[in-house]
Amino acid sequence: MSAPYEETTEGKVYTVSGNDWTELVATLSGQQDEQLVVNMGPQHPSTHGVLRLILNLDGETVTEARTAIGYLHTGIEKTCEYRTWTQGTTLVTRMDYLSPIFNETAYCMAVEKLLGITEQIPERAQAIRVMMMELTRISSHMVAIGTFGMELGATTPFLFGTRERELVLDVMEYITGLRMNFAYVRPGGVSVDLPAGAVDKVGELLKEMPKRIKDMRKLLDANPVYLARTKDVAYLDLTGCMALGITGPMLRAAGLPWDLRKSQPYCGYETYDFEVATQKTADVYGRYLVRMTEMEESLKIVEQALDRLAGPLKGQRVMVDDKKIGWPAQLALGPDGYGNSPDHIAHIMGGSMEALIHHFKLVTEGFRVPAGQAYASVEGPRGELGAHVVSDGGTKPYRVHFRDPSFTNLQAVPATCEGGMVADVISAVASIDPVMGGVDR
Amino acid sequence: MSTDNLPGVPEEPIARLGMFGAQDSGDTSGYGGLVVRRAPRLSTPRPYGGYFDTVADELERALGGDLADAVERVVVDRGELTFHVKRERLLEVLRHLRDDPALRFELSLGVSGVHYPHLEGEELHAVYHLCSITHNRRLRVEVSCPDTDRHIPSSVSIYPTHDWHERETWDFFGIIFDGHPALTRIMMPDDWDGHPQRKDYPLGGIPVDYRGAEIPPPDQRRSYK
Numbered sequence: 210m211s212a213p214y215e216e217t218t219e220g221k222v223y224t225v226s227g228n229d230w231t232e233l234v235a236t237l238s239g240q241q242d243e244q245l246v247v248n249m250g251p252q253h254p255s256t257h258g259v260l261r262l263i264l265n266l267d268g269e270t271v272t273e274a275r276t277a278i279g280y281l282h283t284g285i286e287k288t289c290e291y292r293t294w295t296q297g298t299t300l301v302t303r304m305d306y307l308s309p310i311f312n313e314t315a316y317c318m319a320v321e322k323l324l325g326i327t328e329q330i331p332e333r334a335q336a337i338r339v340m341m342m343e344l345t346r347i348s349s350h351m352v353a354i355g356t357f358g359m360e361l362g363a364t365t366p367f368l369f370g371t372r373e374r375e376l377v378l379d380v381m382e383y384i385t386g387l388r389m390n391f392a393y394v395r396p397g398g399v400s401v402d403l404p405a406g407a408v409d410k411v412g413e414l415l416k417e418m419p420k421r422i423k424d425m426r427k428l429l430d431a432n433p434v435y436l437a438r439t440k441d442v443a444y445l446d447l448t449g450c451m452a453l454g455i456t457g458p459m460l461r462a463a464g465l466p467w468d469l470r471k472s473q474p475y476c477g478y479e480t481y482d483f484e485v486a487t488q489k490t491a492d493v494y495g496r497y498l499v500r501m502t503e504m505e506e507s508l509k510i511v512e513q514a515l516d517r518l519a520g521p522l523k524g525q526r527v528m529v530d531d532k533k534i535g536w537p538a539q540l541a542l543g544p545d546g547y548g549n550s551p552d553h554i555a556h557i558m559g560g561s562m563e564a565l566i567h568h569f570k571l572v573t574e575g576f577r578v579p580a581g582q583a584y585a586s587v588e589g590p591r592g593e594l595g596a597h598v599v600s601d602g603g604t605k606p607y608r609v610h611f612r613d614p615s616f617t618n619l620q621a622v623p624a625t626c627e628g629g630m631v632a633d634v635i636s637a638v639a640s641i642d643p644v645m646g647g648v649d650r
Numbered sequence: 651m652s653t654d655n656l657p658g659v660p661e662e663p664i665a666r667l668g669m670f671g672a673q674d675s676g677d678t679s680g681y682g683g684l685v686v687r688r689a690p691r692l693s694t695p696r697p698y699g700g701y702f703d704t705v706a707d708e709l710e711r712a713l714g715g716d717l718a719d720a721v722e723r724v725v726v727d728r729g730e731l732t733f734h735v736k737r738e739r740l741l742e743v744l745r746h747l748r749d750d751p752a753l754r755f756e757l758s759l760g761v762s763g764v765h766y767p768h769l770e771g772e773e774l775h776a777v778y779h780l781c782s783i784t785h786n787r788r789l790r791v792e793v794s795c796p797d798t799d800r801h802i803p804s805s806v807s808i809y810p811t812h813d814w815h816e817r818e819t820w821d822f823f824g825i826i827f828d829g830h831p832a833l834t835r836i837m838m839p840d841d842w843d844g845h846p847q848r849k850d851y852p853l854g855g856i857p858v859d860y861r862g863a864e865i866p867p868p869d870q871r872r873s874y875k
Contacts, residue, residue, distance in 0.1 A: 279837040286822075287847055291868055322728050451756050451783075454811025465783070472786055574874040580689030581727050584779050584790065586759070597762045597777060601665070602689055604874050608847075610762035612779065617760060620814050649837060 258645035293575030305647030313394035318585035334398035348377035398528035443625035443637035457592025462495035755780035760815035763823035822847035
């Protein structure tokens with residue numbers, strides 16, 4: 210039996226689809242000198258979504274690794290140009306689907322910069338943003354570490370990771386009404402204040418999560434199999450990171466404590482007490498440790514934000530005072546999630562014609578943003594997430610571009626994989642933690 | 651009557667009339683006569699404030715000549731510094747920005763394209779966001795090229811991270827980055843026609859019949875502008 214093949218100008222191309230490895234091996238025996246080009250993905254469970262890797266193999270060694278992306282391109286940046294500034298949050302939240310709040314915050318910060326209202330965002334809105342971002346960071350890192358375990362063949366970290374993420378998602382659902390794609394952060398603040406009981410919910414999470422993180426650490430920190438698969442694998446030093454524009458845990462695992470929350474604070478991060486996690490090993494294990502420490506630091510930030518929200522910031526507004534910008538976002542928690550508040554509907558439909566006109570104009574037409582361009586960035590779970598937003602003075606963005614960290618960091622695949630073993634490609638890609646929704650946008 | 655305290659009459663070209671973008675029939679909104687003019691082109695005189703002056707001074711020193719020879723315009727807007735660099739001097743400017751100890755913009759956050767069809771002779775812009783970790787500063791470098799000659803030198807040799815970013819900008823805007831190691835499409839399929847993020851590229855969609863009326867595709871509908 211021989212595996213089916215085609216003669217091409219590049220040589221013989223074998224098509225294997227699983228279950229026929231014995232045939233392939235039989236056919237290829239005696240041809241060890243030939244280099245083997247393996248196409249991995251885009252539909253492969255360990256390529257983090259629809260990532261395609263083209264690997265040149267010499268035995269078990271990768272001589273060349275190339276990345277092909279674009280399989281999840283959805284044209285969000287283009288679509289933004291046909292929707293109002295506020296509707297933009299609904300679109301950008303879907304880019305990097307593991308860190309929706311970060312996308313929204315970066316976008317809204319850029320819009321606020323264009324509007325010139327950065328200083329007017331209420332403190333309570335900023336504290337809510339910080340709390341939501343840090344919760345999202347925990348859930349994102351949990352998925353990163355969990356899927357990483359599964360890709361190496363260990364299912365328990367994945368079960369732990371998704372279970373812990375569920376805890377965060379429950380809180381997010383309680384606060385925003387949705388589990389993903391929140392569109393919660395809006396230009397000017399956030400769409401709705403924390404519902405009654407949210408502080409307790411987050412408090413419970415804060416009590417539970419440290420134990421869960423400890424469990425994960427017990428499972429992986431000193432696990433000999435895990436160490437063998439991660440230590441000294443996919444080494445990328447600081448010079449490499451700088452040249453390739455790599456930010457986030459990968460950069461911090463190379464020893465540079467560069468974190469926008471500390472170095473160029475936004476949303477009031479300068480008032481929170483936390484440490485920037487670093488490692489000096491510049492390998493996969495270092496990136497794992499950085500992520501673990503970051504989750505622990507995130508919990509500290511959430512705790513501080515929660516204290517403020519329950520204490521000094523209680524009862525403050527969550528949207529700018531400017532009625533021309535802040536949406537009449539009087540929403541209420543209904544049986545099926547968030548919806549219009551009955552009081553607000555009674556007011557605009559039965560009470561005030563002017564309120565109805567204002568509501569209608571602001572929701573259908575939207576507000577105008579003075580012409581110009583702005584760049585705003587936040588420290589996402591994967592690195593610097595930047596939004597370059599251009600306005601021509603209209604009710605819709607002229608151009609929205611996202612500098613997604615996954616997109617840039619994926620360029621490190623050849624640098625980290627070439628010369629290594631083919632099995633380490635999986636570790637390398639997983640330690641980059643690319644989210645294809647963000648890469649392809 | 652003195653006219654000193656009256657605002658100047660805007661001389662910028664007209665961007666659009668009316669409010670809904672209605673061209674096929676009368677505009678019944680009452681805003682049919684509304685004239686919206688283009689935003690003026692900004693050019694900020696010195697001093698720029700903050701560290702912006704230092705960056706400009708140091709770049710001028712590093713270039714060894716007048717800053718205006720390489721930088722067409724300097725814009726300080728919304729707390730951000732932008733250098734509009736001549737495209738033939740782009741690589742030189744970027745190299746100094748990266749290597750000069752007083753500048754040290756080691757980290758580039760990539761390339762973003764913008765298409766301004768109304769700016770004749772500089773329709774396509776490539777925007778580079780640079781960050782200096784050493785000095786904790788940010789800077790935006792902007793280069794333009796005419797639509798008839800869509801070439802900008804590739805900066806991959808200076809910032810290797812621009813590899814994919816320039817491919818993306820080529821894919822979406824059709825800017826050819828001369829000297830790029832492999833300028834191929836990255837998001838769209840290899841055989842795709844056109845460059846989708848350009849303003850002259852339609853959003854797509856088909857007209858839909860609804861109860862006897864025809865609803866045009868999204869980018870041809872009447873909507874607030």
